[in-house]
Amino acid sequence: xxxxxxxxxxxxxxxxxxxxxxxxxxxxxxxxxxxDTISGDWADTAVGLDGNHAKIAVLxxxxxxxxxxxxxxxxxxxxxxxxxxxxxxxxxxxxxSVDDIEAALETxxxxxxxxxxxxxxxxxxxxxxxxxxxxxxxVMLAQALKKG
Numbered sequence: 001x002x003x004x005x006x007x008x009x010x011x012x013x014x015x016x017x018x019x020x021x022x023x024x025x026x027x028x029x030x031x032x033x034x035x036d037t038i039s040g041d042w043a044d045t046a047v048g049l050d051g052n053h054a055k056i057a058v059l060x061x062x063x064x065x066x067x068x069x070x071x072x073x074x075x076x077x078x079x080x081x082x083x084x085x086x087x088x089x090x091x092x093x094x095x096x097s098v099d100d101i102e103a104a105l106e107t108x109x110x111x112x113x114x115x116x117x118x119x120x121x122x123x124x125x126x127x128x129x130x131x132x133x134x135x136x137x138x139v140m141l142a143q144a145l146k147k148g
Contacts, residue, residue, distance in 0.1 A: 010058060010067035011094055015135040018055050018072035024111045024134050025068065028096065028104060030059040033067075037074075051075045061096070068094060083136030086116075093130065093138035101127050101143040108133070108141075121145070 015021040022032060039053040053075040060067045072078075084092040098104040101119060108114070108131055115129040122128060128142040 010069045011091075012069045012071060013094065013135075013137055014071045014073060014078060015137070016072070016078065017134065018057055018070050020111075021070050021134040021137075022057055022059070024108070024113065025059050025070075027107045027110065028098075029062055030068070031062070032057055033060050034058045039075075049076060066096075083132065084138055086130060086138065093140050095140035095142065098141050098143050101129070101141055104141050104143075105129070105131070108139075113139075 013021075026032065035055070035057045037053070037055050039051075043052040043054075044050055053073070055072040055074065057070045058067055059070070084090075086092065096104075105115065105119070111134065113131050113133050115131045117129075119127055119129045124145055126142045126144055128140060130138055130140050133139040
């Protein structure tokens, strides 16, 4: 059986306020590479929602390898849920490597986003933390301690 070529394109995240979420991620160092408002039969078919109408934005990391796609639904109405907990099954966080975790946390704090508990050190490999970003998104920040 021939192996199909596959690569990760992006991670999609539904948000309450796309502009506030873009501000958060661009302050952390991501860049907006595209914005649009989507609707129509193709969007209904692709996503599986009738009357699908959303603002979208695609952001990329400085190295160009990681992308997130943000969606702010205009129709159907977004469904509010409890913020995801780290131990829930399913998609629950987006993780970023940073070169200065303290600077990244200062940036996050300007958006009212703080660690769930604090910054931990994993062996002598990483300093890392989970924080709650805009719309309750769990964001993991990790700083490598050793250059390898």
